[in-house]
Amino acid sequence: MPTNYQKRGTTWANFEPLAWQDQGSLDIRGAELEFRGRKYAFVIRDITQLSMGRQGRDFINTWVRVDYVQDGNPAVAYFVDGSALGWGGVLGGSKKLYATIEESLRLAHDDPVIGGEG
Secondary structure (H helix, E strand, O other): OOEEEEEEEEEEEOOEOOOOOOOEEEEEEOOEEEEEEOOOEEEEOOEEEEEEEEEOOEEEEEEEEEEEEEOOEEEEEEEEEOOHHHOOOOOOHHHHHHHHHHHHHHHHOOOOOEEEEO
């Protein structure tokens, strides 16, 4: 049964800054993530590493970093819980998102690559 994470959020994908340009939902199904926003939609498969940490100029929120392979090339997507007028990440939403993705990867793979907090 797929886990559906419906928090509103922002994302960066492939180092192209989409943060604050789109909000949407992130569906977590096994080893696959699907982001559906107002402007962008994409599916992440072939996840190679999952970690958490501060990103870019955002010194307040902790972001979930997802490293993956797309079309044979390394790619990176960042997710943060943008609920509560942008404070959801600070209030524990991003940690919950990380834990949900981590659990889904563990259930989907015998030996998932989890990087932990950074």
